Amino acid sequence: MTISRERLRWLEGLIREDKMIPFYKWSGWRKKRQEALERDNYECQECKREGKYSRAQNVHHLKEVKDRPDLALTLDNLESVCIQCHNKIHDKRLKKDKRKPFVIEERW
Ligand SMILES: [Zn+2]
Ligand SMILES: [Zn+2]
Structure with a gap:
């Protein structure tokens, strides 16, 4: 499923105003987030690559x-x-680009 055109416009507006919280509270995201966690068996994919196990609590956007x-x-x-x-x-991304500190809103 991709994002609808209306929804994308709404999201672009949030980005412009730098108010991302409504996105992370939106049911469409909550559902997709849940899907990602289930796909990954609630396992941290970064730790998994290093042969470790941690329970995933966040869902990260690669892009x-x-x-x-x-x-x-x-x-x-x-x-x-x-x-x-x-x-x-x-943190790594922040060092690469000197944009303002990232607030991890993906926790929602
Ligand atoms: Zn991890
Ligand atoms: Zn992230």
Whole structure:
């Protein structure tokens, strides 16, 4: 399932205003997030790659919503991660681009 045109317009508006919370509280995202967790068996995919096990608590967008709002609900763009890995991923991105600090809204 992809995002509808109306929904995409709504999401682009949120990005422009930098108010992403409504997106993370939206039932469409909640459902997709749940699907990603179930697909990954609630296992952190980053830890798994290193042969470790952690329970996933967050769902991360591989391509950020702000860059690719059209992929916001694309399962292939989602990855279940534990909080530590999630923080690590976003810390790394911050060092790469000096944009303002990222607030992990994906926890919702
Ligand atoms: Zn992890
Ligand atoms: Zn993330």
